[in-house]
Amino acid sequence: MRYGGEGRTRLLLIILIVTALFLITLDLRGVAVLDGARQGTQTILSPFQKAGNFILSPVKNFVTDITHLGRTRNQIEKLRADNAKLKADLLNRKNADAQLKQLESILDLAGTAGYKVVNTRVISQGSSQSFSQTVTIDSGSNAGIKKNMTVLSQSGIAGVVKDVYPTSALVMLASDPAFKIGVRIAGTQQIGILSGRGSRSGALQLLDNLTTVKVGDVLLARGSVANRPFVPGVPVGYVTAVDNSAGEIAQTGTVRYYTNFGGLGVLAVVVAASSSNPGDALVPPKPVPTPIPTVTVYVTPSPSPTK
Amino acid sequence: MLTRQISLSAPIFLSIFIFQEAVVNQFKLPGGGFSLFGIFALVWAVISTPEIAALTGFGAGILMDMSHSAGGPVGQWTLIMIIVCYGVSYLGYGDGNINGNPIGVVFFVVVANLITGLLFLASSALLGVTTGSFGQILLTLLGNSLWTLVITPIVLPVFSFMHHLVFETRSVL
Numbered sequence: 001m002r003y004g005g006e007g008r009t010r011l012l013l014i015i016l017i018v019t020a021l022f023l024i025t026l027d028l029r030g031v032a033v034l035d036g037a038r039q040g041t042q043t044i045l046s047p048f049q050k051a052g053n054f055i056l057s058p059v060k061n062f063v064t065d066i067t068h069l070g071r072t073r074n075q076i077e078k079l080r081a082d083n084a085k086l087k088a089d090l091l092n093r094k095n096a097d098a099q100l101k102q103l104e105s106i107l108d109l110a111g112t113a114g115y116k117v118v119n120t121r122v123i124s125q126g127s128s129q130s131f132s133q134t135v136t137i138d139s140g141s142n143a144g145i146k147k148n149m150t151v152l153s154q155s156g157i158a159g160v161v162k163d164v165y166p167t168s169a170l171v172m173l174a175s176d177p178a179f180k181i182g183v184r185i186a187g188t189q190q191i192g193i194l195s196g197r198g199s200r201s202g203a204l205q206l207l208d209n210l211t212t213v214k215v216g217d218v219l220l221a222r223g224s225v226a227n228r229p230f231v232p233g234v235p236v237g238y239v240t241a242v243d244n245s246a247g248e249i250a251q252t253g254t255v256r257y258y259t260n261f262g263g264l265g266v267l268a269v270v271v272a273a274s275s276s277n278p279g280d281a282l283v284p285p286k287p288v289p290t291p292i293p294t295v296t297v298y299v300t301p302s303p304s305p306t307k
Numbered sequence: 308m309l310t311r312q313i314s315l316s317a318p319i320f321l322s323i324f325i326f327q328e329a330v331v332n333q334f335k336l337p338g339g340g341f342s343l344f345g346i347f348a349l350v351w352a353v354i355s356t357p358e359i360a361a362l363t364g365f366g367a368g369i370l371m372d373m374s375h376s377a378g379g380p381v382g383q384w385t386l387i388m389i390i391v392c393y394g395v396s397y398l399g400y401g402d403g404n405i406n407g408n409p410i411g412v413v414f415f416v417v418v419a420n421l422i423t424g425l426l427f428l429a430s431s432a433l434l435g436v437t438t439g440s441f442g443q444i445l446l447t448l449l450g451n452s453l454w455t456l457v458i459t460p461i462v463l464p465v466f467s468f469m470h471h472l473v474f475e476t477r478s479v480l
Contacts, residue, residue, distance in 0.1 A: 009358045016365045016389045023372070023382030024434070034381040041373040045328050052329035060333055124332045127342060130378030130427070131438040131447060163375060170375045177439030198443030262335050 039165055042136075046123075046168040050138055053123040061098070102266040105154030113233055113282055114274030117152065118143050122264050123168065133176040133198060137267055140165045148229035150221070150270040155258035155284070156235035157181070157221060158267050169269070174236070175199060175261050182222035183236055185213060186280045191222060194236060194255055200262075202237060204253040213253050215239050218283050231270050233278035258284065313362070315473045316351075323347050324370045332376070338450020341458050344371065345423065349416045350459065350466045352392035353399055355474070364392030379427075379436045387426045395419045412467075413459045420455045424448045 027034045053060075103119060110117040118139055126134030139145055141164045149161045151171050159173040172179055179196035183204070190213065192206040206213060217239045223232025241254040327344040334340060348367035352360035368385030371377060377384060395415050402411075424447070431438050438444060 009356075009361065012358055013361050013389070013393055016361055017386065019365070020368065020382045020386035020389060023385060024380050025382075027380035027382060028434070038373055038375060038377075038381065042375045045325065045375075048325050048329035049332075052333050056330065056333045124328065125335050126376030127327075127332055127340075127374065130376060131431070131444060132376065132378045134376050136375065165375075176437075177443070178437035196439075198439035198447075 039163075042163075042165045042168060042170075046136075046138075046165065049124040049136060049168070053121070053138075099265045102154040106152055106266065106268040109152060109154070109156070109235075109282060110268055110270070113231070113278040114276070115152075115231060115268075115270045116272035117268035118145055118271050119266060119268050120145075120169075121266055126170070131177065131198070133173040133179075133196065133261065134162065135159075135171050135173060135264060135267075137169050137171055137269070138167070139269070140167045140169045142166050144271050145169050145269050146228075146271075150227075150229060150231045150234060152234065152268045152270060153259040153264060154266070155260070156237070156282075157230075157257070158259050158261075158264065160229045161269060171267065173261050174202070174257055174259065181230055181236065182224070183219040184222045186218040186220050186283045188217075192219075192250075194219065200257050200260065201240070202255045202257060204239065204255045206250040206252070209250040211251070213239055213242055213251055215242060219255060220280065220282065223277065227270075227273040231273040233280075233282050235282050235284055312359070312473055316363075317366070319469055319473070320347075320366055320370065324374075328374060336454070338453060339447040341451060341454035342420075343458065343462070345420060346416060346455055346459055346462065347466055348388060348392065349395065349419045349423075350412060350463060351470060352396045353412050353415045353419070354467065354470055355396055357393055357396045357400055359474075360396030361389055361393040364388035364390070367392070379431055379434055383427070383430055383434065383436075387423055387430060391419050391423050391426065394422075409460065409463055412463060413456070416459045417452055417455050421448060421452050424451060 023034070099121065106117070106119065109115075120137035120139040120143075122135045123138045124136040126132060126136070137151075145161060145164055147161055147164050151158045151160060157174050159171045159176070159179065161169050162172040163170040174181065174196055175198060176196045177198050181194050182191065183194045184191045188211070190206060190208065190211040192204050192213075194202045194204050196202055204213070204219070219236040219238065221230045221232055221234040221236055224230045235258050237255040237257040239253045240256045243252045243254075245252075324344050327342065331340070331343050344367065348363055351367075352363045355363060365385060365388070368388030371384035371388065372381045395418075399411070399415055428438055428444060439447075
């Protein structure tokens with residue numbers, strides 16, 4: 001069936017498209033009204049996100065456990081053992097314990113480097129429909145958080161504050177494709193640029209063509225002017241692969257972030273760095289490999305059957 | 308009539324937008340998850356007239372642009388949603404095989420969702436918004452489409468019922 005009111009609809013369509021283009025132009029020109037509208041929306045949404053996070057925490061943990069079943073098998077088994085002991089208390093305690101553990105690790109990290117941090121909880125994951133990797137935290141400008149501050153997880157860098165609202169802030173994760181950080185290799189002090197790839201691995205580009213990088217090298221944040229957006233010395237990740245293509249001007253490599261972006265519960269925003277550079281003090285200890293028992297089987301051929 | 312329909316639709320759109328931001332976005336689902344609000348807007352557009360669909364796209368796009376995780380400039384989602392919502396409604400309007408049966412609606416919503424992602428990528432490239440590696444984009448597009456294919460049939464009766472309550476023009480799917 002042909003649609004009847006085509007003339008009026010086309011006029012409406014043109015008006016709406018022109019309005020959208022007008023909004024894009026205004027935003028790209030930096031008109032403050034649109035930023036204010038986004039901030040206002042986030043201010044309104046923040047209490048709903050906090051409530052949603054509070055109510056859905058047990059469900060979220062359950063979903064996270066399901067999606068990371070292979071990696072957290074040992075943890076699940078341990079929790080199952082605890083479950084028998086703690087019975088009814090477990091559901092609430094599991095959440096609290098996990099966040100406390102993350103918080104302890106973050107405070108250890110921040111304390112070693114002498115960072116002054118504001119601890120926050122993640123209240124919402126950003127929509128992946130925009131191909132960006134962000135989370136919302138439950139502290140904002142009221143807690144002293146400003147734009148372009150370093151955000152730490154329990155293991156190292158988590159991201160950088162992208163936008164700040166009075167009671168919440170948007171954090172661009174280090175896995176975001178737009179994320180770039182100057183890094184140096186612990187020990188050798190070679191420098192390079194690490195870019196996010198949308199997953200837990202990042203792309204490393206060394207700046208000097210005379211230097212080399214090898215698998216297992218630990219990367220630390222190089223730091224920025226006035227410590228924003230990055231404070232120096234924060235563990236970032238370790239090199240998992242090196243590309244030695246002859247055509248490359250300088251070496252490139254693949255880096256695995258220390259931070260598990262899928263399980264972020266508690267984060268810390270560095271509001272003030274220490275006066276001295278912590279150097280390599282924050283390099284995480286190498287994991288001790290668990291010895292795998294080997295079983296040797298001796299096979300003795302059976303005597304040939306006799307007729 | 309139109310004013311009454313818009314005034315009834317607006318609270319529904321706002322409620323689902325808040326639900327998306329406060330509840331759905333809490334979960335980091337494999338494959339990038341899904342946008343319930345996006346699915347709702349597309350379902351609403353498919354079963355509406357092109358005029359209503361264009362307005363639906365405008366309203367939904369504005370709300371998506373207001374989300375702090377929108378990524379691009381304000382207006383980018385508005386433009387995309389106007390085009391996609393109007394497009395799916397125009398193509399399917401009056402064809403009972405498309406917007407008259409649930410399978411047709413689900414198919415249109417999944418395809419429209421995929422086109423929305425592609426348009427976002429294209430417009431992002433024009434506007435200078437970074438979107439990530441090819442592999443990650445492919446994974447997100449595929450994941451979003453699969454999630455949309457799973458979620459749409461579940462929520463379609465509810466959304467269709469809401470549409471029926473507001474417009475009273477068609478039978479519930």
